[in-house]
Amino acid sequence: MSLSIFCEGGAILLVLWGHCIQGCNTDSFDVFQNWMFRIIYSFHMPLFMLISGYLFWNSRNKTLKDIVMRRIVTIGVPFLVWNTLLYFRKVVVLSEELSLMKYLQSVRYGIWFLQSIFIITIEVAIIIKISKRINGKARVVRNAFLICAAVGNLFIDGIIGVHTANLFVPFVVGYLYKERKIDGKWKIGLNKLFLVCSGIVYVVLFLFYKEWSFDYVSGVNPMTSEYKPYIQMGINFYRWIIGIVGSVAFTEIMQLLYAKCMNLRLVKFVNRIGKETLQIYVMQCFFLEGVISTIVTIVASKLGTNILVYNMVCYNTVITLGVAVVYAWLFDAFLRVLSKHKKMYKVLFGCV
Numbered sequence: 001m002s003l004s005i006f007c008e009g010g011a012i013l014l015v016l017w018g019h020c021i022q023g024c025n026t027d028s029f030d031v032f033q034n035w036m037f038r039i040i041y042s043f044h045m046p047l048f049m050l051i052s053g054y055l056f057w058n059s060r061n062k063t064l065k066d067i068v069m070r071r072i073v074t075i076g077v078p079f080l081v082w083n084t085l086l087y088f089r090k091v092v093v094l095s096e097e098l099s100l101m102k103y104l105q106s107v108r109y110g111i112w113f114l115q116s117i118f119i120i121t122i123e124v125a126i127i128i129k130i131s132k133r134i135n136g137k138a139r140v141v142r143n144a145f146l147i148c149a150a151v152g153n154l155f156i157d158g159i160i161g162v163h164t165a166n167l168f169v170p171f172v173v174g175y176l177y178k179e180r181k182i183d184g185k186w187k188i189g190l191n192k193l194f195l196v197c198s199g200i201v202y203v204v205l206f207l208f209y210k211e212w213s214f215d216y217v218s219g220v221n222p223m224t225s226e227y228k229p230y231i232q233m234g235i236n237f238y239r240w241i242i243g244i245v246g247s248v249a250f251t252e253i254m255q256l257l258y259a260k261c262m263n264l265r266l267v268k269f270v271n272r273i274g275k276e277t278l279q280i281y282v283m284q285c286f287f288l289e290g291v292i293s294t295i296v297t298i299v300a301s302k303l304g305t306n307i308l309v310y311n312m313v314c315y316n317t318v319i320t321l322g323v324a325v326v327y328a329w330l331f332d333a334f335l336r337v338l339s340k341h342k343k344m345y346k347v348l349f350g351c352v
Helices: 003-023 037-057 063-093 100-109 110-131 140-154 164-183 192-207 229-260 265-287 289-301 312-338 344-348
Strands: none
Touching: 003 037, 003 229, 003 265, 003 289, 003 312, 037 110, 037 164, 037 192, 037 229, 037 312, 063 100, 063 110, 063 265, 063 344, 100 164, 110 164, 110 265, 140 164, 164 229, 164 344, 265 312, 265 344, 312 344
16 A cells, blocks of 8 residues: 555545535535535645655656656546547537537536646656756756746646646645655654644635635636736635645645554555546546536425535535545446456556
8 A cells, every 4th residue: 555545545535525515516505605615625636736746756767758658648548538528428418519619629628637737747847857957956947947837837827728827836846845755855754743733724724715715716817817916826826825735734634544544444445546546537527527416406306405405514524425435436346347348448548
């Protein structure tokens, strides 16, 4: 078992949980005002990027060509395949007109996370390769380039990639942490005091987490935002900080579980789905998003009310989490069966 893979398993569960909170709602409440939804969305995607950056450090010595080709296979293939499936689902279920332009538009904005991680990986790889060719203080030059890229991404967000700027900084932080850890300069071990401190800082930051904190609401690009550029820059900086602090606190909790409960079946299950995060992410785009909300809406219309939201504490902490775990279990079971058919697995996910 690997701690980083275990944390990825926790991250994909958070994704499923957040989408279940949103999907089981059927407009019974404003999801942006839901406290659990806010907690999850304050750090779950930065957490993914922190881990991705941490793991990407192992690929730093590969050639740029190898990195690009690997990303095309492992990200580009599932991106195109599942966006195509999503578009034809719209055509069949929603009777949307079959059109090449609508298909291309659907691909442009569909499964945005895969777009972002592809762009960020290539950006960081290019910066690393350029920096290595500079004699002397290569790391100083590299870090300067990374800072420029972090700021520059803010102004091209929505043009090249969607929400990419929000996730670039956590990715770089994960990469730099692995680098400094290997150097022996930084090492965050299992430390209950550190967990408490990071938790307190996160709680303080979360007190300021409002509806404008969601990038779906306020956007990212300072030049296209409804807010003044300096206010939007402040919002983006706040997102980076709370996303990183929340990710650190969550990682410490996961590390505690990993150390104390690693033989429990649930822990082993989370570790197993941590190896399948990309596959589960794209499958939930097709089988969860838009599907569960339709099912709940049909049932609610038959009953005259959405019985799931009668008790919001139970809804947030038991019902939606339970649905998320069931989805994760079904996806994991499906992947284990599909793994026996390697050609189909490779077609759907680009890797075996």
